[in-house]
Amino acid sequence: MERILPNHKRWARIKRNRYIYLMMSAGIIYFFLFKFIPVWGLLLSFQDYSPFKGFLGSSWVGFKHFSDLFQSGQFYIMARNTFVISILNLVFFFPLPILLALMLNEVRHELFKKVNQSIVYLPHFLSWVILVSLTFFVFSSDIGIVNKLIVASGNQPVLFLSEPKFFWILLTLQNIWKDAGWGTIIFLAAIAGVDPARYEAAVIDGASRFRQIWHITLPAIRPTIIILLILRFGNMADVGFEQVLLMMNPLVSSVADVFDTYSYTQGIVGGKISVGIAVGMFKGVVGLVMVVTANKIVKKLGYEGIY
Known part of the structure; x- marks a missing residue:
């Protein structure tokens, strides 16, 4: 059982660590304002909410x-679209930051490495917005660099941006190019904590x-890999609203419509705020179930989970 400190000792400890608490305060305030307080808004998913009637005036459904x-x-x-996109990211994107971190760790020339x-x-x-614009200039059928090379070789242009079969591939490639490098930070930090004596003994x-x-x-x-993998399972129902919305067009809507875009079209465009919140709540429940399930599987395999 944890020993309870007297008030004067507790305040003395707080005073001694005041700068640490000051650094923590920004994150605490952020989570309180933007994560904790908005939780009450989930109640709107059980209402036929109208901004004109307000929370108390809207009927419960x-x-x-x-x-x-x-x-x-x-x-x-x-x-289908949401989980296929998430699985493609899990299979093809998740391992790349690990591989890239291992490769960067092997570079011995510090300037070249940096x-x-x-x-x-x-x-x-x-x-x-910039990344999708770059995608357009590379893969569009009329001005795209790739199609210019295809036409120059005597073939017909390929409709990369309007063919449903290419949509999921393009999303995965965009995620890899955008965030594979950024994802190496955590793995490089984990590699830096390895005892050098173990490498010396191996040599x-x-x-x-x-x-x-x-x-x-x-x-x-x-x-570190296991924890990040479990957290990745928690985001299976979240595929990135902005990316999908910018890449969507009527010709690929059958493979592009996901929970995030449905929540946007119903809640914001259609004015059905309660429907949009209900979709978001459903995604949260799915994420929670996926995290708990993945954590239990990891523990049964003999590894340490996140709790």
Whole structure:
């Protein structure tokens, strides 16, 4: 049982660590204002909410919006698109920051390493508007660089942006280019915490660089990989609203309509605020179930989970 400190000792400890608490205050205030207080708004999903009537004046409808969502003909399409995009990101995007971090860690020339890190980090700071614009200039059928090369080789242009079969591939490639470098930060920090004596012992035993990575580096960062993998499962129902909305067009709507875009069209464009909130709440429940399930599977496999 934790020992309860007297008030004067508690305040003395707070005074001694005041600068640490001051640094924490910005994050605490942010989560309180933008994460904790808005939770009450989930109650609107059980109402037929009208901004003109307000919270107290709007009628309660129970689970009507959830029932309408599940019975909607679009639900299967949205669920399929959302989870296929998430699975593609999980399979093709998630391992790349690990591989890139291992490669950067092997670079011994410090200046070359820092330059490469800056280059791979840079796309993360570009907005999706800029990135989608770059995608248009590369893959569009009339002015795209790729199609100009295809036409120059004597073939017909390929409709990358209006063919449904290319949509999921383009989204995955965009995510890889934008965030693969940024994702290496956590893994590089984990690699930096590995005891150098273990590498020295491996060198004495005659282990190659690949053997050192396989038997020392990867096992050392395994807990970090597992935690991030579990958290990735928690975001399975969230595929990035801005990216999908900017890439959408009527010709690819069958593979582009996801829960986020449905929430936007119903809640913001259509004025059905309660429907939009109900979709968001459903996504949150799915994320919670996925995290709990993934954590239990990880523990059954003998690894340490997130709780």
